[in-house]
Amino acid sequence: MIAWILVLVVIAPGALLAAEVPAACESCHPFEQEQIAATAHARLLGGDGRPGCQGCHGENPEHGISDGKTPIFAFKGLTSREINERCLACHAEKPAVPGFQRSEHAQGGLNCLQCHHPHLYKSKSAILITAQPVELCQSCHVEVKAQFRLDEHHRVPEGALTCMDCHEPHGSMNQHQLKGAGDSVCFKCHMEKRGPFLFEHAVVRAEGCMTCHVPHGSANRHLLKQQEVRLLCLSCHPVHPQFINQATTRFQDCTRCHVKIHGSNFSPRFFE
Ligand code: HEC
Ligand code: HEC
Ligand code: HEC
Ligand code: HEC
Ligand code: HEC
Ligand code: HEC
Ligand code: HEC
Ligand code: HEC
Ligand code: HEC
Ligand code: HEC
Structure with missing residues (x-):
C-alpha cells in the first residue's frame, strides 16, 4: 500500500509534465503575437525569462492544454481598479505612470484600457x-x-x-x-509674463493668470473672462477718483494707458 503511494507520487508529476506542456501562445494566437510584436510591448516577448504574453494574461497552463476551453485572464468583468493594478504591476517602474490611482481620472472610474489598447x-x-x-x-x-x-x-x-x-x-x-x-x-x-517686475500688478502675482483669463477658449479677446476689459478692471478697482470730472469715455479703454498690465520695470501705474 505505502509502496503504491510512493510510486504515484514519484512517477505522476514527471508523467504530467511530459504529456501536458501547453503549446506556446503564438501557435494558437498568431494574430495577437503579430499585433504585440508591433508594439513597445514586443520587448516582453523576447524569451530570456521575460514574461511574454503571460506578463498580462497570467500563468494558466490549463488554458493551452484544454485548447482554450479553460479560461485565461483576459481583463473581462473586472473593475477599473483591478485592470489598473494589473498594468501598474509593471508600470510602477519605467515607463512609470506615477500617481495614477490618485488622479482625477482614476477617481472618476477610468482605467488604462479606456485610452490604451495593448493589441x-x-x-x-x-x-x-x-x-x-x-x-x-x-x-x-x-x-x-x-x-x-x-x-x-x-x-x-x-x-x-x-x-x-x-x-x-x-x-x-x-x-x-x-x-x-x-x-x-x-x-x-x-x-x-513671469517677471519678476520692479512693479508687480499684485493680482497677477498673488492670484494668477486665471483671475482674468480662461485657458481653453473664450468669445472674448485675449482669452479674457470678460467681454469688456474695463468691466474686468472695475470689478476690483474704483473709477479714477482724480479723473472723476473728466469725460469718462477717455478712460474706458484701461489698457490703452495701463499697457504693461502684467507688470512693469518702469512704471508703478503700468504705463508704457
Ligand atoms: C492550443 C491552443 C491555444 C493555446 C496554446 C493558447 N490558447 Fe488562448 N485561446 C485558445 C482558444 C481556442 C481561445 C478561444 C476560447 C473561446 O473563445 O472560448 C483562446 C482564448 C484566449 C484569450 C481570450 C479569453 C477570453 O476570455 O476572451 C486569451 C486572452 C488567450 N487565449 C491568451 C492566451 C495566452 C496568453 C496563451 C499562452 C499562455 C494562450 N492563450 C495559449 C487557444 C489557445
Ligand atoms: C501589455 C499587456 C498585454 C500583453 C503583453 C498581451 N496582451 Fe492580450 N490582451 C491584453 C488586454 C488588456 C486585452 C483585453 C482588451 C480588451 O478587452 O479591450 C487582451 C486581449 C487578448 C485576447 C482576446 C482578444 C479579443 O478580441 O477578445 C487574446 C486572444 C490575447 N489578448 C492574446 C494575447 C497573446 C497571445 C499575447 C502574446 C503574444 C498577448 N495577448 C499579450 C493585454 C495584453
Ligand atoms: C509585464 C510587464 C508589463 C505589463 C503587465 C504591462 N506593461 Fe506596458 N510596458 C512594459 C514595458 C517594459 C514597456 C516599455 C517597453 C519599451 O519601451 O521598451 C511598456 C510600455 C508601455 C507603454 C508605452 C509605449 C510607448 O510607446 O512608450 C504603454 C502605453 C503601456 N506599456 C501600457 C500598458 C497597459 C495599458 C498595460 C495593461 C493592459 C500594460 N502596459 C501592462 C511592461 C508592461
Ligand atoms: C473615457 C473618458 C475620458 C477620457 C478619454 C479622458 N477623460 Fe479626462 N476625465 C474623465 C473623467 C470621468 C474625469 C473625472 C470627472 C471629471 O472631473 O469630469 C476626468 C477628469 C479630467 C481632468 C480633471 C478635471 C477637473 O475638474 O479637475 C482633466 C484635466 C482631464 N480629465 C483631462 C483629460 C485629458 C487631457 C485627456 C486626454 C489624454 C482626457 N482627460 C481623457 C473622463 C475622460
Ligand atoms: C485618459 C487617458 C489615459 C488613461 C486613462 C491612461 N493613459 Fe497612459 N497615456 C495617455 C496619453 C495621452 C499618453 C501620451 C502622453 C504624451 O504624449 O505626453 C499616455 C502615455 C502612456 C505611457 C508612455 C509613457 C509616458 O508616460 O508617456 C505609458 C507607459 C502609459 N501611458 C501607461 C498607462 C497605464 C499603465 C495606465 C493605467 C494605469 C494609463 N496609461 C492610463 C492617456 C491615458
Ligand atoms: C489683472 C488681469 C490679468 C491677469 C491676472 C493676467 N492677465 Fe494677461 N491680459 C490681461 C489683459 C487685460 C490683457 C489684454 C491687454 C490689452 O488689452 O492689450 C491681457 C493679455 C494677455 C496676453 C496677450 C497680449 C500680451 O500681452 O502678450 C497674454 C499672452 C497674457 N495676457 C498672458 C497672461 C499670463 C500668462 C498671465 C499669468 C502670468 C496673465 N496673462 C495674467 C489681463 C490679465
Ligand atoms: C494652455 C494650457 C491648456 C491646454 C492646452 C488645455 N488645458 Fe485644460 N485646463 C488648463 C487650466 C489652466 C485649467 C484650470 C482652469 C482653472 O483653474 O479654472 C484647465 C482645466 C481643465 C479641465 C477641468 C475644468 C474644466 O474646464 O472642465 C478639463 C476637463 C480640461 N482642462 C481638459 C482639457 C482637455 C481635454 C484639453 C485638450 C483638448 C485641454 N484641457 C487643454 C489648461 C489647459
Ligand atoms: C505650449 C505653449 C503654451 C502654453 C503652455 C500656454 N500658452 Fe498661451 N499661447 C500660446 C501661443 C502659441 C499663443 C498665441 C497663438 C495662438 O495660439 O493663438 C497663446 C496665446 C495666449 C493668449 C492670447 C494672446 C492674444 O494675443 O490674444 C493668452 C491670454 C494666453 N495664451 C494665456 C495663457 C495662459 C493663461 C496659459 C496657462 C494656463 C497659457 N497661455 C499657456 C502658447 C502657450
Ligand atoms: C482681481 C482684482 C484685480 C483686477 C481684475 C485688476 N486689478 Fe489692478 N490691482 C489689483 C490689486 C490688488 C492691486 C494692488 C493694489 C495696491 O497695491 O494697493 C492692483 C494694482 C493696480 C494698479 C497700480 C495701482 C497703484 O496703486 O499703484 C493699476 C494701475 C491697476 N491695478 C490697473 C488695473 C487695470 C487697468 C486692470 C484691468 C486690466 C486691473 N488693474 C485689474 C487688483 C486687480
Ligand atoms: C487716458 C489714460 C488712462 C486710462 C484710459 C485709464 N487710466 Fe488709470 N491712470 C491713469 C493715470 C495718468 C494714472 C495716474 C494717476 C496718478 O498718478 O495720480 C492712473 C492711475 C490708475 C490707478 C492707480 C490708483 C489711482 O487712483 O491712482 C488705477 C487703479 C487705475 N488707473 C485704473 C484704471 C482703470 C480701471 C481704467 C479703466 C476703467 C483706467 N485706469 C483707465 C491714466 C489712465
Whole structure:
C-alpha cells in the first residue's frame, strides 16, 4: 500500500509534465503575437525569462492544454481598479505612470484600457485607441471641445498645442491634473509674463493668470473672462477718483494707458 503511494507520487508529476506542456501562445494566437510584436510591448516577448504574453494574461497552463476551453485572464468583468493594478504591476517602474490611482481620472472610474489598447498600436509614441490624443480627450470632455471652438482659443484644434502641453493624463500633484503648479504651466510658453517686475500688478502675482483669463477658449479677446476689459478692471478697482470730472469715455479703454498690465520695470501705474 505505502509502496503504491510512493510510486504515484514519484512517477505522476514527471508523467504530467511530459504529456501536458501547453503549446506556446503564438501557435494558437498568431494574430495577437503579430499585433504585440508591433508594439513597445514586443520587448516582453523576447524569451530570456521575460514574461511574454503571460506578463498580462497570467500563468494558466490549463488554458493551452484544454485548447482554450479553460479560461485565461483576459481583463473581462473586472473593475477599473483591478485592470489598473494589473498594468501598474509593471508600470510602477519605467515607463512609470506615477500617481495614477490618485488622479482625477482614476477617481472618476477610468482605467488604462479606456485610452490604451495593448493589441492596437496606431501611434509609435504611445499605445492609444485613437491615433490622435486630442480627439481621445475630447471624446469624453465635450464641454472642453466646445470651448476650443470659440473665436479666441489656444490653437489646439489646429494642432499647434495639445492637451498634454498643460495636462498630465495620468494625474499629477497639481489641481486639474496640470503639469505644473500655479502659473508655471503658462510660463513654459509665456516667459515674458513671469517677471519678476520692479512693479508687480499684485493680482497677477498673488492670484494668477486665471483671475482674468480662461485657458481653453473664450468669445472674448485675449482669452479674457470678460467681454469688456474695463468691466474686468472695475470689478476690483474704483473709477479714477482724480479723473472723476473728466469725460469718462477717455478712460474706458484701461489698457490703452495701463499697457504693461502684467507688470512693469518702469512704471508703478503700468504705463508704457
Ligand atoms: C492550443 C491552443 C491555444 C493555446 C496554446 C493558447 N490558447 Fe488562448 N485561446 C485558445 C482558444 C481556442 C481561445 C478561444 C476560447 C473561446 O473563445 O472560448 C483562446 C482564448 C484566449 C484569450 C481570450 C479569453 C477570453 O476570455 O476572451 C486569451 C486572452 C488567450 N487565449 C491568451 C492566451 C495566452 C496568453 C496563451 C499562452 C499562455 C494562450 N492563450 C495559449 C487557444 C489557445
Ligand atoms: C501589455 C499587456 C498585454 C500583453 C503583453 C498581451 N496582451 Fe492580450 N490582451 C491584453 C488586454 C488588456 C486585452 C483585453 C482588451 C480588451 O478587452 O479591450 C487582451 C486581449 C487578448 C485576447 C482576446 C482578444 C479579443 O478580441 O477578445 C487574446 C486572444 C490575447 N489578448 C492574446 C494575447 C497573446 C497571445 C499575447 C502574446 C503574444 C498577448 N495577448 C499579450 C493585454 C495584453
Ligand atoms: C509585464 C510587464 C508589463 C505589463 C503587465 C504591462 N506593461 Fe506596458 N510596458 C512594459 C514595458 C517594459 C514597456 C516599455 C517597453 C519599451 O519601451 O521598451 C511598456 C510600455 C508601455 C507603454 C508605452 C509605449 C510607448 O510607446 O512608450 C504603454 C502605453 C503601456 N506599456 C501600457 C500598458 C497597459 C495599458 C498595460 C495593461 C493592459 C500594460 N502596459 C501592462 C511592461 C508592461
Ligand atoms: C485618459 C487617458 C489615459 C488613461 C486613462 C491612461 N493613459 Fe497612459 N497615456 C495617455 C496619453 C495621452 C499618453 C501620451 C502622453 C504624451 O504624449 O505626453 C499616455 C502615455 C502612456 C505611457 C508612455 C509613457 C509616458 O508616460 O508617456 C505609458 C507607459 C502609459 N501611458 C501607461 C498607462 C497605464 C499603465 C495606465 C493605467 C494605469 C494609463 N496609461 C492610463 C492617456 C491615458
Ligand atoms: C494652455 C494650457 C491648456 C491646454 C492646452 C488645455 N488645458 Fe485644460 N485646463 C488648463 C487650466 C489652466 C485649467 C484650470 C482652469 C482653472 O483653474 O479654472 C484647465 C482645466 C481643465 C479641465 C477641468 C475644468 C474644466 O474646464 O472642465 C478639463 C476637463 C480640461 N482642462 C481638459 C482639457 C482637455 C481635454 C484639453 C485638450 C483638448 C485641454 N484641457 C487643454 C489648461 C489647459
Ligand atoms: C473615457 C473618458 C475620458 C477620457 C478619454 C479622458 N477623460 Fe479626462 N476625465 C474623465 C473623467 C470621468 C474625469 C473625472 C470627472 C471629471 O472631473 O469630469 C476626468 C477628469 C479630467 C481632468 C480633471 C478635471 C477637473 O475638474 O479637475 C482633466 C484635466 C482631464 N480629465 C483631462 C483629460 C485629458 C487631457 C485627456 C486626454 C489624454 C482626457 N482627460 C481623457 C473622463 C475622460
Ligand atoms: C489683472 C488681469 C490679468 C491677469 C491676472 C493676467 N492677465 Fe494677461 N491680459 C490681461 C489683459 C487685460 C490683457 C489684454 C491687454 C490689452 O488689452 O492689450 C491681457 C493679455 C494677455 C496676453 C496677450 C497680449 C500680451 O500681452 O502678450 C497674454 C499672452 C497674457 N495676457 C498672458 C497672461 C499670463 C500668462 C498671465 C499669468 C502670468 C496673465 N496673462 C495674467 C489681463 C490679465
Ligand atoms: C505650449 C505653449 C503654451 C502654453 C503652455 C500656454 N500658452 Fe498661451 N499661447 C500660446 C501661443 C502659441 C499663443 C498665441 C497663438 C495662438 O495660439 O493663438 C497663446 C496665446 C495666449 C493668449 C492670447 C494672446 C492674444 O494675443 O490674444 C493668452 C491670454 C494666453 N495664451 C494665456 C495663457 C495662459 C493663461 C496659459 C496657462 C494656463 C497659457 N497661455 C499657456 C502658447 C502657450
Ligand atoms: C482681481 C482684482 C484685480 C483686477 C481684475 C485688476 N486689478 Fe489692478 N490691482 C489689483 C490689486 C490688488 C492691486 C494692488 C493694489 C495696491 O497695491 O494697493 C492692483 C494694482 C493696480 C494698479 C497700480 C495701482 C497703484 O496703486 O499703484 C493699476 C494701475 C491697476 N491695478 C490697473 C488695473 C487695470 C487697468 C486692470 C484691468 C486690466 C486691473 N488693474 C485689474 C487688483 C486687480
Ligand atoms: C487716458 C489714460 C488712462 C486710462 C484710459 C485709464 N487710466 Fe488709470 N491712470 C491713469 C493715470 C495718468 C494714472 C495716474 C494717476 C496718478 O498718478 O495720480 C492712473 C492711475 C490708475 C490707478 C492707480 C490708483 C489711482 O487712483 O491712482 C488705477 C487703479 C487705475 N488707473 C485704473 C484704471 C482703470 C480701471 C481704467 C479703466 C476703467 C483706467 N485706469 C483707465 C491714466 C489712465
